Amino acid sequence: MNRAVILDRDATLIDVVRDEETGAVTTAFHPSHLRLLPGVVDGLRELSAAGYLLAIATNQPGPAKGHFSPAAVTRTNDALVSMLREHRVEIARVVVCMHHPQGGPGGEPSLVGPCDCRKPAPGMLTRLVDELSLSREHSWMVGDSRGDVEAGQAAGLRTALLFSPDRCELCPHRSGPSFRGNEPDLCAASFAKLTKAMLAGSGSVV
Numbered sequence: 001m002n003r004a005v006i007l008d009r010d011a012t013l014i015d016v017v018r019d020e021e022t023g024a025v026t027t028a029f030h031p032s033h034l035r036l037l038p039g040v041v042d043g044l045r046e047l048s049a050a051g052y053l054l055a056i057a058t059n060q061p062g063p064a065k066g067h068f069s070p071a072a073v074t075r076t077n078d079a080l081v082s083m084l085r086e087h088r089v090e091i092a093r094v095v096v097c098m099h100h101p102q103g104g105p106g107g108e109p110s111l112v113g114p115c116d117c118r119k120p121a122p123g124m125l126t127r128l129v130d131e132l133s134l135s136r137e138h139s140w141m142v143g144d145s146r147g148d149v150e151a152g153q154a155a156g157l158r159t160a161l162l163f164s165p166d167r168c169e170l171c172p173h174r175s176g177p178s179f180r181g182n183e184p185d186l187c188a189a190s191f192a193k194l195t196k197a198m199l200a201g202s203g204s205v206v
Contacts, residue, residue, distance in 0.1 A: 001135040004092070005047050005198070006128055006152070008119075008143030009058035012162055012191075013040050014080065027060070029068040031079035036087075039192035044089045046195055052140075053132055055093040056080075057124040059147075063098045066106030070098055092132060095124040119143075120150035125157060140198060149184045159184040160194050 007013055010027045015035040017026050028034055044054060056077070063070045073096060081091045097119070103112030117123035129136060141152025142160045152159035161184040188194035 001133050001138075002053055003051065003138035004053035004055055004128070004132055004134050005140045005142055006055045006057050006125055006157070008141075008145070008148045009056055009060075009077075009080070011037075011144040012142060012148075013037060013056070026067070027062065028076050029062060029072045031076055034076070034080055034083060036083070037191060039190055039195070041084070041087045041089060043191045043195035044084065045087075046199060048089065050199055053092045053134075054090065055095070055128050055132065056091060057095050057119070057128065057141075057151075059097050059119050061098060061100035061111075061118075064100035064107045064111035065104035066108075067104070070108065070111075073098060093128055095127055097124055119145075120147040120154065122151050122155035125151055125155035129155065129157075142194065142198075150182070152184075153182060158186075160186040160188070160198060162189075162191060162194055163187055164189050 010016055013036065014028055015037055017028055017033045018024070048054060060073045062068045063073060077094050077096065081094060084091055097115065097117040098111050099115040099118050100107070100112060101114060103109070115121070115123070125141060128134065129139070136156040137158070139157050140160055141148060141155065141157045142162065143149065144162045149159045149161055186194060186197050188197055
């Protein structure tokens with residue numbers, strides 16, 4: 001069986017988008033928005049060299065909320081895969097959940113409501129386990145939120161949390177996410193530190 005690192009997208013691989021005029025913070029919905037975060041390329045190369053497949057699992061509720069179209073999500077994800085390929089990083093699969101429980105004005109009706117793929121549900125991860133023939137005990141879910149960690153744990157994967165103390169002042173997890181005893185296997189303030197800890201096999205905060 002294969003082993004993989006399944007990665008969240010926004011605030012894990014790429015930066016969020018900040019509108020200079022309004023101060024609004026949103027996720028990337030156009031290729032021009034893509035900004036890889038520090039350490040991502042080198043870290044992904046190291047993971048790939050160590051024998052891990054790389055995949056992306058991302059919640060993108062914008063179409064359900066009426067913020068942008070499903071086509072915009074697909075176009076942006078395709079551009080990210082191409083950008084990483086230019087850096088000699090291959091992404092085996094990208095899976096996306098565009099659902100949202102409540103949706104929003106102008107949202108796509110078919111995407112509004114409950115689903116089993118929106119993290120913290122494990123649907124996207126179990127799909128990747130099946131499609132890539134993954135060993136759960138030797139694969140990881142890496143993300144920046146409690147939802148990423150809970151999804152990974154529900155799918156039977158090891159989990160790693162990327163948590164930087166200099167998060168945006170609007171971030172609800174700025175003071176640190178609460179796990180109530182279900183902490184991730186690893187937690188680090190940078191992608192580079194997280195990658196090194198994963199490859200070293202340590203299980204702690206670094």
